[in-house]
Amino acid sequence: MQEKWRVGIVGLGVRGAHFAEVYSRIPGVAVVAGADPDIQRREFIRREYGCDVFEAADRMLNEVDFDIFVVATHLPLHARYVSMGLHTGRHVICEKPMASSLRECDLIILTAQNNDRTLAVHHQSTLSRATAEAIRLIRAGEIGNLVSMAAYGKGRIGCSDLAEIGGHLTDWMRKVSLAVGGGEVVDVFGRVTYKGGLIERND
Numbered sequence: 325m326q327e328k329w330r331v332g333i334v335g336l337g338v339r340g341a342h343f344a345e346v347y348s349r350i351p352g353v354a355v356v357a358g359a360d361p362d363i364q365r366r367e368f369i370r371r372e373y374g375c376d377v378f379e380a381a382d383r384m385l386n387e388v389d390f391d392i393f394v395v396a397t398h399l400p401l402h403a404r405y406v407s408m409g410l411h412t413g414r415h416v417i418c419e420k421p422m423a424s425s426l427r428e429c430d431l432i433i434l435t436a437q438n439n440d441r442t443l444a445v446h447h448q449s450t451l452s453r454a455t456a457e458a459i460r461l462i463r464a465g466e467i468g469n470l471v472s473m474a475a476y477g478k479g480r481i482g483c484s485d486l487a488e489i490g491g492h493l494t495d496w497m498r499k500v501s502l503a504v505g506g507g508e509v510v511d512v513f514g515r516v517t518y519k520g521g522l523i524e525r526n527d
Contacts, residue, residue, distance in 0.1 A: 329353045330390035332414070334381040334405050335397035336360035336369050339419055343394050348373055357388040381405055385412045395419060399488060403428035406443065410435045415442040421491045447492055450499045462504040470506045473497045486514045 393409030436443040475493035477485030
């Protein structure tokens with residue numbers, strides 16, 4: 325096992341800054357580089373963690389030696405940056421969701437396999453203490469058997485919740501179901517509402 329894992333982050337907004345803060349606290353991990361078009365975000369990360377900062381991720385990938393590439397940008401850029409990281413020999417942690425389409429997901433999974441790199445999607449709730457406790461309570465029979473689960477997004481506009489949070493919620497519910505003997509997910513559906521009613525084309 326190597327002595328220290330070096331991390332580079334693209335996308336230094338709220339999520340990227342959070343990644344930097346958390347990784348900087350882990351023994352054996354160092355945040356060494358960050359990339360973002362916004363100069364204020366770059367300067368904040370440089371000042372807080374003493375790392376190299378870049379306007380463009382490709383320069384960071386080509387000029388800085390690091391092991392783990394964290395993709396914390398907006399969804400439309402995920403597949404592009406994940407592929408860049410894998411092709412340059414980095415392990416990649418990608419903010420959810422992995423990509424904008426199933427085709428993009430399949431391609432980056434294949435890229436990870438072909439380059440013998442690890443690709444992880446940041447579904448943090450599946451590892452939370454609350455999830456572990458819920459599973460324990462169900463297994464112990466303290467709150468009854470699992471019959472159904474409902475999950476809700478964050479109330480973002482339009483279909484953003486379904487696109488960006490839906491996969492995360494599905495992943496979480498799948499983990500709970502499998503852990504308590506509920507079985508594999510066989511069907512998934514979602515709906516988008518606006519002010520209490522189903523969203524329509526004119527909305």
